[in-house]
Amino acid sequence: MAHQVDWPARPDLSLALNRMGTFDWDLDSGQMHLDPTALEVYELRPEEYSGTPVGLRLRIPPAEEARIDALVSQALKDGRDRFGAYFRIRRRDGSPRWTHIQGRILRDPAGRPYRIIGIVRDAAHDPREPELRGRQGEGRRRMTGVVERTTAILAHARTVNDVTDVLKDPEALGHLGAVSVMLGVVDGGRIHLVAEGQLGSYVPEIEYTRIDAAFPMSEAVRTLQPVFIASREVFQGRYPLLWPYIEPLSVRSGVYLPLIAQGRPIGALGLLYTREADFSAEERNLLVALGSGIAQSLQRAMLFEQEHDLAEGLQRAMLPRRIPEVPGARIAVRYQAARMGRDIGGDWYDVIPLGGGRVGVMVGDVEGHDTDAAAVMGQLRIVLRAYVTEGHTPGTVLARASAFLRELETERFATCTYAEVDLNTGMVQMVRAGHLDPVVRRGDGSCHRVAVAGGLPLGLLPHEPAGSGDAGDPGTGSGPGSGPAAGQGHGPGNRPGNGLRNGSGHATGAGPGGGPGSGYPVTSMELHPGDTLLMCTDGLIERPGADHDSGLRAFMEAVRDGPADVDGLADALVDLVGDTGGVDDIALLLLRRRGSPAPRGSGPLRQQFVPGDPDGPATARHLIRAAAAAWGAMDQADEIVLAADELITNALVHTDGGGQVSLRLLPERRIRIEVEDTSSALPRRRDAGDWAVSGRGLMLVDRLAADWGVEPRGNGKCVWCEFLVRDPAIRPAGRP
Structure with missing residues (x-):
């Protein structure tokens, strides 16, 4: 005989039968109450739950936690009174399961949120595809930059497993276009492949490889330099030991990034692509930055798994x-x-x-x-x-x-x-x-x-x-x-x-x-x-x-x-x-x-110049020659003035506005000339032909000066050169 249920069913029984629990989150104290059904939805035992949102991390992967945090924060910021979202939890057996959360935000008369009351339910049998809605919601809230997005997700990783879960998630690094992601961790003299996602090309024979072996991941760890592979021919020619595992796949290029923390390699990241092309400078910079962020997250996770010196060790990794x-x-x-x-x-x-x-x-x-x-x-x-x-x-x-x-x-x-x-x-x-x-x-x-x-x-x-x-x-x-x-x-x-x-x-x-x-x-x-x-x-x-x-x-x-x-x-x-x-x-x-006080009159001398001012360059040359004489470099004055004139001319010819020239005497008797302008385009040396009318400026500066270079400025750049004063004696001003 079937079990009798009172009619109409009580609300708590109706919620429980439909795998729907309730939560009550006090924003001021940080406490979050889950009723027994909510604990069942999360597959948490009462003694496992700490009574705060932190206790849910046993079941919510880092990527999902970051998305839910962003959703709630945005709702609080926008002044909304409710929110809802699909997300995945990690069940006790390790398999994923879709869950749905819906909350009502309570605010005081001043509009300040102080409490969230809502429901959480098992969404595994929802007729609509929750994955699509979850992916769309996540896409709307991603940070614009690739490195920022990945770093924001990895910032919540507490363990190495959390890091590998993020890397294996197709939504985490899929925007890079990689068909396979591999993570190796340095273990003594070997590299342990701890994660491989998306392509399904895991090979047991290369789960452990020696750092001195002829594999691209080993080379990245050994040299501390990224390894870029532009074609299948490069795979076959440079890494014959790896080629038998790459040949059956649709892979045409790849990159292996060393993961460096505190000056030492802790692992390597491998990304495989189906396209065949050289990696541009922008792609290389992006991938190196990505490796740096993953290295920090991986190291942070390793430190969290160690019980000793947890706080200080992690903090120093950030410094x-x-x-x-x-x-x-x-x-x-x-x-x-x-x-x-x-x-x-x-x-x-x-x-x-x-x-x-x-x-x-x-x-x-x-x-x-x-x-x-x-x-x-x-x-x-x-x-x-x-x-x-x-x-x-x-x-x-x-x-x-x-x-x-x-x-x-x-x-x-x-x-x-x-x-x-x-x-x-x-x-x-x-x-x-x-x-x-x-x-x-x-x-x-x-x-x-x-x-x-x-x-x-x-x-x-x-x-x-x-x-x-x-x-x-x-x-x-x-x-x-x-x-x-x-x-x-x-x-x-x-x-x-x-x-x-x-x-x-x-x-x-x-x-x-x-x-x-x-x-x-x-x-x-x-x-x-x-x-x-x-x-x-x-x-x-x-x-x-x-x-x-x-x-x-x-x-x-x-x-x-x-x-x-x-x-x-x-x-x-x-x-x-x-x-x-x-x-x-x-x-x-x-x-x-350090050092001793600089001699009086050591600078800096500054002079503005603008296009169309016939007296500006001449005034600058006069002041530079006078300063060179005062600093004991009268016999070098022609060279110094010529170099400064070339830099000023370059700024006037190749930029829309004017700029500023400055001159000062540095320690060790070095005269430094700086020309600042508002253009971000960097100058470069060019070999001028016999009949060319331009292109010799930086060649002259390079021959005349002891050193020269370019430094960025917030709204432009600074081109500088330095002369070593040959006569150690400082002559009185105005005497050759």
Whole structure:
């Protein structure tokens, strides 16, 4: 006899019989309640579920989690009161199954969302194809760039299996056009093939291969260089051991990318294609960037599977692999994870050589202490480095980074201080986004904070609050100064602004470089030889149970009383926190300027030039010749003027606007000429024919100068050349 069911059926029984459960998500506390049926839909036992959305990661793959997170975030941002989506879960036996979620968003009278109540149901037997709807929904929400999309998905990977699941998912890397994706992990002296997706060409015989074997994946790991294979003939000729496995397939080309983390290979990624063609430069750059992102995700997953040093190990993977040697400076950096808890943070530092004796340094902190904060930090640091190396001004760098962070839609903000230091002149340009003011320790041991004019934390619009307030006061002040940096011209015809600047004051104030409306004004100061610039995150200031002022006083005392050597001083400052640790991570960067003060009148000399101005080039030549004489290079003045004239002429002929020529005396008696223009087209040497009327400019510069090159600028480029003054004596101005 059939079991009797009351009529009409109770709502809870109706939901249960149709495999439909309920959830209640408190957005303020982060708690999420699942009823027994919802737990059954997710195939979770009650003791397995943690009571928060994090507990669902046992069943939701990373790619699906990223898509659902983006869906909910967009609904909250758009002010909608409901959402719904199909997604796949991973069943207890490992097989996928379609599920459907539908939620109602509750908001308070001010419109702030505080709770989501909804249902989750088994959608395996839905008459409509949920996969199509899921793919369409994901496609609408993908990030525009290939690297950004893949990185966003991999940022949620917690284990190596999560990474391989993403790579095997046709929707994850299918937009690259690859028919097969292979992932190999370095295991001792061998490469273990841990994933192969899409084509179904897995071969047990090559599951383990030696690093010194004649396979393209082995070569990529061995040489740390990508291997590009443009045709089947290349496969057959270069890799005869692999050819028997490739021959039956429709593969015509491929690429094998080394996965490098912290300077060592941890694996390799292989992509196979049915097309036969050479890889363009754009494709190569894209694939190398993709390999870098996958390497970071793979390493992060490996570290998560290790129980020891989880937080600090992952954080260091996001930081620069090494700090470059910068002539004219001693640099020390330190990172220390918070000892309280095992969550990772978003603190970072970076050092970026800019050429011409300039260097960019930064310290920052992404809000939060979790893997998402670390992932956002990694993306933000790389973006900041890209904007800096493109030549943008400091204010523009932070403005663009802030816009990038908003586009990530992570609901995270970040604080940051960035400084560009000219080690030849000691001039420093600094911008601050809600971060702590930097500190300068003078050569005599005295120290003071530099009041840097500030803007909002990165990722926030002007009307948005920073949340907890730990981002700091953006500030509007200027640093202390001891007088103007007055210029003294050499030779007749000097114009305002064209003098050789010799200011020795600790001058400051919001200067140009932020760009119109950037929101990040630039503060300038001078760093003398022997002075040290210190930048850190607030983990070095804050103490458990102590107020901010007492922590700041202890920090300043340690700076004043610490060793003169930057490494010793960095260790002393980190020791302030001690082994017991603090509540936040620590990132610390110290830069000490080396050398002795530059001779008076060492530059820079600057002169603007515009098309159609008959006096501009002549004035520039006159000033350059006068400066060469003042700097003891009168016998080289003709060569220096000729090289500068060629660079100015190139700028006038090959660009629509004018530009600026500058001249300065560098350490080791080198005269540097820089010509800036607004064109992004890079010059190149050309061999001119016997009767050609152009093409000899850069050939002349190459023969005359000791060195020359091109550097990008935010709105154009800078072509430079340097001359080594042959006579070590500095003659008085005006004497040959």
